[in-house]
Amino acid sequence: MKGVANYHHHPYTFIFIIFVFILVPSSSVSANTFSATESLTISNNKTIVSRNGTFELGFFTPGSTSRWYLGIWYKKISTRTYVWVANRDNPLTHPNATLKISDNNLVIYDHSDTPIWSTNLTVETSRSSLVAELLANGNFVLRHDPPEEEFLWQSFDFPTDTLLPEMKLGWDKKTGFNRVLRSWRSQEDPSSGDFSTKLETRGFPEYYVFNKESIVYRSGPWIGNRFSCVPEMKPVEYMVYTFIASNEEVTYAYKMIKPDVYSTLSLSSTGTIQRRTWIEASQSWKQLWYQPKDICDNYKQCGSYGYCDSNTLPNCNGIRGFEEGNEKEEEWALRDDSAGYVRKTRLSCDGTDGFVMLKRMKLPDTSATVVDRGIGLKECEAKCLRDCNCTAYANTDVRDGGSGCVIWNGGLWDIRSYANGGQDLYVKLASADIDVKITSHGGIIGSSIGVTILLLISIIIFGYWKRKQKSVITIQTPTVDQVRSEDLLINQVVLTSKRYISSENKTEDLELPLMEFETLSMATNRFSDANMLGQGGFGIVYKGTLPDGKEIAVKRLSKMSLQGTDEFKNEVRLIARLQHVNLVRLLGCCVDKGEKMLIYEYLENLSLDSHLFDKIRRSTLNWQKRFEITNGIARGLLYLHQDSRFRIIHRDLKASNVLLDKNMTPKISDFGMARIFGQDETEANTRKVVGTYGYMAPEYAMDGIFSMKSDVFSFGVLLLEIISGKRSKGFYNSNRDLNLLGFVWRYWKEGKGIEIVDQIIMDSSSSALQTHEIMRCIQIGLLCVQERAEDRPVMSSVMVMLGSETTAIPQPKRPGYCVGRNLNEAESSSSTQRDDELTVNQITLSVIHAR
Structure with a gap:
């Protein structure tokens, strides 16, 4: 009550306190705009926040550095994520700087009142006052007040390393803007790094990633629903993609359908393009896809008429009908642009040439292509056959069975194969190099004699296999929901069925030879110490030789190991489905007489x-x-x-x-x-x-x-x-x-x-x-x-x-x-x-x- 009495004795005290609260600057400006009479400074730590509270703009210092930048970041995300930087190449070194509207421009002044960054507008405007606004989509704009149809300036025209929803990447032919992404120098240095993107508008448009002036990766052209070289770029329920190729613009953008989902496309300091989505439950960014992801994504990795396959050694392979050129070995090792493959037989250009269809391929570099979106694949094949310079063709759009036509003239560069994804590519060959002729619809027309011989060979091999195959083991693969539980990895190994349920709930064949204990005992000379290759917590590995002379490695799980059964089930389940040149291959297993053994390919050089x-x-x-x-x-x-x-x-x-x-x-x-x-x-x-x-x-x-x-x-x-x-x-x-x-x-x-x-x-x-x-x-x-x-x-x-x-x-x-x-x-x-x-x-x- 004493405090209340004081207010009565000093009636102006309460008014003074209110006045002080009004004048003292807060740490954040609640409004999403500021006018020519206002400013943002480092010293008072003021920021502006978008109307929906998603984005915040202000000065920041990355990491432990003492350099200051004006930038935009997500306000609603716990992990500070910067999406735009104004003065990235002109940092402030003194914590006394100001952003204000001056001479119809946004300008950053340093501690000595020297401008270090500006929007650099030269258009005179006196029709109304100007205001800067941070929009709900993260676009920082300079506009008239009241608003007019177009912005005087917008940050979306000058992206740094991040593409936000509704921001366009590419060419605006009306304004001349070429919006590109350029990486940060490092995680704590937002200055312009060595990596950048560029949209090539010639031929069939696609994006390239450059390291300084050298191309290191390309996205492939837009094929209706994604970039052709990004098979992981699948439709998601909360986002839609748009690609515009017109006389006015050639751009890529995306839009979020759900307002509370945040997703970005960014170019990292190491040259990786990555799509990330914020996961609220784990308070972290989830990486949906990224490119490049392996050696086969390196630009022109295998030279002309070669394709890269990450599952083969060596990775580079020639297209059928092509062979290695005569370049020097060291040139090929360095992947010089002149290295690659050459035709075995020259094209005749008299209508007798044909095509080989390559499935699930990354389309070749499209900078020198001819596009006709009005015809289908059959007309595209005929057009390519008539053109002696045509070397390959494909659809421009893969939706609804395919449409449109893109034709390559000259060399084919930067091709790779995919296990899943990719697109059909038709490469022109001389008739002498085509074993079977492939029509424009992909049907194979082979000789009846060849089919008959192939059928007879298949019957003989199948009969021999059936005689040797005594039994099979079936693996029940867990679904994605099942594998979330650690204990569900230890699933039942079913020995009586020849089918299994896959993660897509489809029944598929998966047969793994089940070998008898006596066979493996004989192969390893009764598990002799002389045949022992190694030993660990799981048990002992022995070298063995089967009656047909095939060498194997037998992992005999220890009866004393409490992990033995779990390891056995886990390893069978996993390795039986894995096929890669750099993973050991499982040949079979044994569950007999209380023993559990795994049979692998024998590798001569041990570990x-x-x-x-x-x-x-x-x-x-x-x-x-x-x-x-x-x-x-x-x-x-x-x-x-x-x-x-x-x-x-x-x-x-x-x-x-x-x-x-x-x-x-x-x-x-x-x-x-x-x-x-x-x-x-x-x-x-x-x-x-x-x-x-x-x-x-x-x-x-x-x-x-x-x-x-x-x-x-x-x-x-x-x-x-x-x-x-x-x-x-x-x-x-x-x-x-x-x-x-x-x-x-x-x-x-x-x-x-x-x-x-x-x-x-x-x-x-x-x-x-x-x-x-x-x-x-x-x-x-x-x-x-x-x-x-x-x-x-x-x-x-x-x-x-x-x-x-x-x-x-x-x-x-x-x-x-x-x-x-x-x-x-x-x-x-x-x-x-x-x-x-x-x-x-x-x-x-x-x-x-x-x-």
């Missing part, structure tokens, strides 16, 4: 660790061989994470789980600890931490959180082992460094990264090019083992960095590292403890600081 850490064998691993092994492992891991039927997290990637065939091609093995993710899942949590000390990511070892990024961490450790020739586990030979990652990080920060490289590599790799490549790989390895999972790249980005000398690589942050309590315990192939025994209490986290 990577048997070479990498052996004093004699390591001498055969020069840098070129180690780099090829690294790329193969990366391709296999990318397949697991992205291109297989399910997203698969390996959880135990290490040198002993990488096997090498006779050509030293690496193959990832041991999927007993792997987990399947649904397409909507990005991470999972478990109380059962399994894996191997020295390769485990910190968030997995400490909190049981695993994701694709935990596999990326293991890959980074493995890459640094390959480069240094030193084991990650058991690296305690220095008073200064407790582990391999600390050792590499210290030398890297001191500018002496080359000193961590295995001396055998340095003795055999003297060229500056190889040294540069080695240093890039060290940097990539350190990026993969960064302490925070969100800082690590995904495997598609790793593949791009490994496959391109021109791709910019960010600077790594300090690594995280986990070690076991007993630092002197012996190296094992895999943890032999039970899952629930390997707890957080047995693991410590060491953060390595640079010295």
Whole structure:
């Protein structure tokens, strides 16, 4: 009551307090506009917010820098995400700057009242006052007040690295604007980076990604519902795409149907185009798709008339009817534009030439094409046959069975094949090079004699197979909903049926040979110690030879291992469906007499660790061989994470789980600890931490959180082992460094990264090019083992960095590292403890600081 009495004694006090609240600037301007009489300054921390509260505009400093920028970010999203920067190449270095409307322009003045950024409008306007407004879609505009039909200036005409909904990318022929994306220099530096996009309007329009002046990737043309080279760009319920190709504009844009869903298209500092959507439940961005994703997305990877296939070695293949040219081997290795394939037989141009149909292909570069949207595929074929310069044709629109015609004249560049997606491409060949003639409708007209012979051969092979096939095992693949539960991975292995239910609820054939115990016992000389190839927590692996002379590897699951049955079911379920050149191939299994065994292809060169850490064998691993092994492992891991039927997290990637065939091609093995993710899942949590000390990511070892990024961490450790020739586990030979990652990080920060490289590599790799490549790989390895999972790249980005000398690589942050309590315990192939025994209490986290 005393306070109330004071107000009565001093009636002007209350009025004064109200007046002060009105005058004192708040930290955020509630309105979405400001006029010529207002301003935004760094010192008072003022911002403006869009009317719907989605976007906010103000000054900011990225990361730990002392540079200030004017930018726009999502206000409703917990993770600060910048979508536009005004003065990206003219940062403010003093926290006393102002944004105001001056001389009919938006202008940023620094602390000395010097303009450092302006909208640079030259049109005089005195009809009404001007106002700046942040619209609900994130567009920052300068307009008349009251509003008129067109804006005087808009930020949507000057994008930085992000394309927002309703923002157009491409050419506006009326205004002359060419709206492009240009990457940030790094995660903490919004200045213009080396990567940019550009829309090529000639021929069949498509987008290119440039690294400075060199093309590194292209999107492919718009084929009615997506860009042809982005098969993952599928329709979603909350977003619609638009592509306009007219006399007035050639642009791409998208619009959100649901107002509370946020999605962006951005160009990263490493040159990756990525589509991301904000997931409210997990408070994180989900990556829907990204390009480029592997080595086959590199521009002109396989030269003229060649196509790239990420599932073959080598990746480059010639189209039927073409053979390798006579260019020098080193030119082909460097993928010089002149390298590639040439015709075996010249075209006759007399009407007798034909076509070979290539299914699921990335269409060739379209900058020199002729487009006729008014005709169909049959007329397109006839048109190509009449034109002697025509080398291929395809539809321009894949919807409703296909329509339109695009014709290539001259060389065919930058083609790849897809397991799913892509488009049919018809390549012209001389009649002598066509085994079967393919009509415009794709029907195959073969000779009756050939069909008869083929049928007889098929009957003979089928009969032989039926005699050898005694029984089959069927795998019941879990649905996406089922795999969300950790326990549902341990599903029933059904031995009586020849069918299985797929994730799409379709019944499909999947037969896996079931072998008898006696057969495997004889093949391994009764599981003789002399045939033993290796041993781990799962049991023992033996070399075996079947009666027909075929060599196999037999994994005999230990009866003492409590994980044995689970590993068996898990590995059969996963590997039986995986087909990739860099994954070990499962040939069969055995469930007999209380035994559980898996039969694999035999790989002559055993495991990577048997070479990498052996004093004699390591001498055969020069840098070129180690780099090829690294790329193969990366391709296999990318397949697991992205291109297989399910997203698969390996959880135990290490040198002993990488096997090498006779050509030293690496193959990832041991999927007993792997987990399947649904397409909507990005991470999972478990109380059962399994894996191997020295390769485990910190968030997995400490909190049981695993994701694709935990596999990326293991890959980074493995890459640094390959480069240094030193084991990650058991690296305690220095008073200064407790582990391999600390050792590499210290030398890297001191500018002496080359000193961590295995001396055998340095003795055999003297060229500056190889040294540069080695240093890039060290940097990539350190990026993969960064302490925070969100800082690590995904495997598609790793593949791009490994496959391109021109791709910019960010600077790594300090690594995280986990070690076991007993630092002197012996190296094992895999943890032999039970899952629930390997707890957080047995693991410590060491953060390595640079010295």
